[in-house]
Structures are given as structure tokens and as C-alpha cells.
Amino acid sequence: MALIDLIKEETIKIPLVSNDKPEVLRELVQILVDAGEISDFDAVLKSVQEREDKQSTGLEEGVAIPHCKSDAVSTLKLAIGIAPQGIDFNSLDGKQSKLFFLMLASPKQAGPHVQALAEIAKLVRSKAFCNAVISAENAQQVVEIFRGD
Amino acid sequence: MANPIKKIMVYIDGTEQSVTAAQYAICLASFSGAELIAYYVINTRAMEDLLKARIFLQDEQIEYEHDMEADSERYLNYVHQLAAKKGVSIIKKQSRGSVHREIVKTVDEEEIDLLIVGELSRIRSRRDEFYDETEQAMRMVNCSVLIVKDEDKVWEMYESLG
Numbered sequence: 001m002a003l004i005d006l007i008k009e010e011t012i013k014i015p016l017v018s019n020d021k022p023e024v025l026r027e028l029v030q031i032l033v034d035a036g037e038i039s040d041f042d043a044v045l046k047s048v049q050e051r052e053d054k055q056s057t058g059l060e061e062g063v064a065i066p067h068c069k070s071d072a073v074s075t076l077k078l079a080i081g082i083a084p085q086g087i088d089f090n091s092l093d094g095k096q097s098k099l100f101f102l103m104l105a106s107p108k109q110a111g112p113h114v115q116a117l118a119e120i121a122k123l124v125r126s127k128a129f130c131n132a133v134i135s136a137e138n139a140q141q142v143v144e145i146f147r148g149d
Numbered sequence: 150m151a152n153p154i155k156k157i158m159v160y161i162d163g164t165e166q167s168v169t170a171a172q173y174a175i176c177l178a179s180f181s182g183a184e185l186i187a188y189y190v191i192n193t194r195a196m197e198d199l200l201k202a203r204i205f206l207q208d209e210q211i212e213y214e215h216d217m218e219a220d221s222e223r224y225l226n227y228v229h230q231l232a233a234k235k236g237v238s239i240i241k242k243q244s245r246g247s248v249h250r251e252i253v254k255t256v257d258e259e260e261i262d263l264l265i266v267g268e269l270s271r272i273r274s275r276r277d278e279f280y281d282e283t284e285q286a287m288r289m290v291n292c293s294v295l296i297v298k299d300e301d302k303v304w305e306m307y308e309s310l311g
Contacts, residue, residue: 110216118195
């Protein structure tokens with residue numbers, strides 16, 4: 001499955017309203033619940049938090065990619081959240097995180113999960129791309145940026 | 150004229166499309182008498198990239214690599230069973246690294262006449278063209294490539310095989 005197939009307006013939220021890391025993880029999982037993509041909020045949140053407890057997925061330059069395997073999903077799920085104001089996510093460079101990708105996969109989908117994460121990793125290497133996404137005014141614009149329109 | 154297709158390789162990546170490609174490859178091998186290889190690549194290149202980007206932890210990388218090895222075994226065994234049911238021999242082959250590079254290398258090493266792949270995702274983004282490993286492999290291999298479409302038709306063809 002191509003990354004673009006996972007990017008849907010319903011699973012993109014602008015702006016995120018959370019103020020800290022625990023809140024933003026809950027808000028990202030809730031995006032997928034609200035979109036009907038997952039049903040077991042607690043199980044997914046627990047898996048995401050367990051991964052974050054090992055080391056923050058807050059990377060550099062305002063990007064965070066929380067991810068985990070979970071039995072609560074059968075196919076790849078992606079939520080995108082944008083917080084132009086920035087949220088403290090214990091990132092590697094100490095900067096506030098603005099662009100969040102929550103990626104969930106079934107434990108039996110290691111290959112597609114790795115591939116999708118690798119595609120996101122390639123995209124966010126571009127500062128211009130990240131800035132364009134963070135500056136998007138709505139979910140439709142985010143989808144258009146990912147399509148390269 | 151001698152049969153131009155003596156050795157077929159079908160690329161399996163765990164998607165339904167690649168399983169359909171395997172069914173087609175089994176039929177083609179049965180009709181043509183060609184040797185058939187089912188091939189899976191464990192994408193260690195992507196995992197290394199994720200580790201470098203600090204998206205993966207070292208133990209997470211190891212865990213995912215084990216998961217992918219299990220996926221590879223499962224899918225290759227499944228395709229092997231599909232072939233066995235139809236009395237077709239199939240060689241299971243696995244490697245690790247960058248998917249498209251490994252495919253290209255193996256096509257050369259095994260002197261493959263025809264590479265069979267599953268239907269590709271519809272291009273919905275200009276970026277897909279750069280990131281789709283199967284598409285990159287198709288462009289780079291030194292043999293003919295067959296893209297299998299129409300899952301239902303292929304299933305019927307596979308089922309009707311003696």
C-alpha cells in the first residue's frame with residue numbers, strides 16, 4: 001500500500017489543541033477513533049505510550065513519528081496532526097514538535113509498516129516539505145501537498 | 150522455436166496482489182514447463198534508514214527484522230503450498246537489503262527470463278513513482294516483466310489448473 005493511500009482528510013487534524021505529550025498522544029489516537037479507523041482507544045494508546053516510554057519519537061526540526069504495533073488494528077493506520085504553536089514532545093533536539101504522524105500496524109504487517117515509516121522518513125528530510133505541511137490551513141491542503149499537486 | 154521462458158521469478162511482498170501474481174506464475178510455469186522461483190526481500194535497507202533517522206531503536210529494528218523474517222517464511226511457504234497443490238515445483242528464495250536492488254541482482258544471478266509482479270498501486274502521487282520499490286525494480290531489471298491484474302480471473306485460471 002502506497003503512503004498516499006493512508007492519507008485521508010478525515011484522519012488529519014489542524015490544529016491540535018493539546019498542550020503536552022500525554023495529551024497529544026491521546027488526541028492523535030482519538031483522530032483515528034473519530035474517523036472510524038479504530039475502536040479500541042485504550043489498547044492503542046497503551047501500545048503507543050509503551051513505545052514512547054522507551055524513547056521519544058520526537059525527532060528533529062519539529063517532526064514526531066509516534067508508532068507501534070497493535071493487535072487492535074488489522075491494517076496500517078495513519079493519523080496526521082499539526083500544531084503550528086508547537087508542543088513539547090521530548091524531541092531529540094529539544095525543539096517543540098509541530099508535525100505529528102501516528103502510525104499503527106498489525107504485528108503481522110512488519111513489511112508494509114517499515115515501508116510506510118521509511119517513506120515518511122524520506123519526506124520529512126525536506127524542510128520545505130515540512131514547512132508546507134505545517135503551514136497548511138486545512139486537511140485538504142495537506143492531502144494535496146502529499147500528492148505533490 | 151524453443152520456449153523463450155525457461156526461468157520465471159515471481160516477487161512476493163506479502164500483499165494480496167503478490168499472491169495473485171504467484172497464482173499466475175504457477176499457471177504459466179505449468180503451461181510452459183519453466184522453472185519457477187518465488188522471491189521475497191527483507192527490506193533491511195529501510196530499517197537501517199529508520200534507525201539512522203532515530204525513528205527506530207536498535208532493539209526495535211531487531212524485533213521488526215524478526216517479524217519480517219517470519220512474514221517471509223509465511224508467505225513463501227504459502228506460495229509453495231499453492232504450487233504443490235497444482236503439482237508445480239517452486240524454489241523459495243529470500244534475501245535482505247534494498248528491495249529493488251536485490252531484485253535486479255537476483256534476476257541477473259539467476260538468469261531469469263521473466264519477472265512476474267503483482268498489480269501496482271494506482272499512481273496517486275508523483276512521489277509514488279520514486280518510492281515504490283517494485284516499480285523501481287521493474288524499470289531496472291534486465292529481463293521482461295509481467296504485471297498481473299484481475300484477481301478473479303487469475304483465481305479462476307489457477308483453480309482450473311489440473
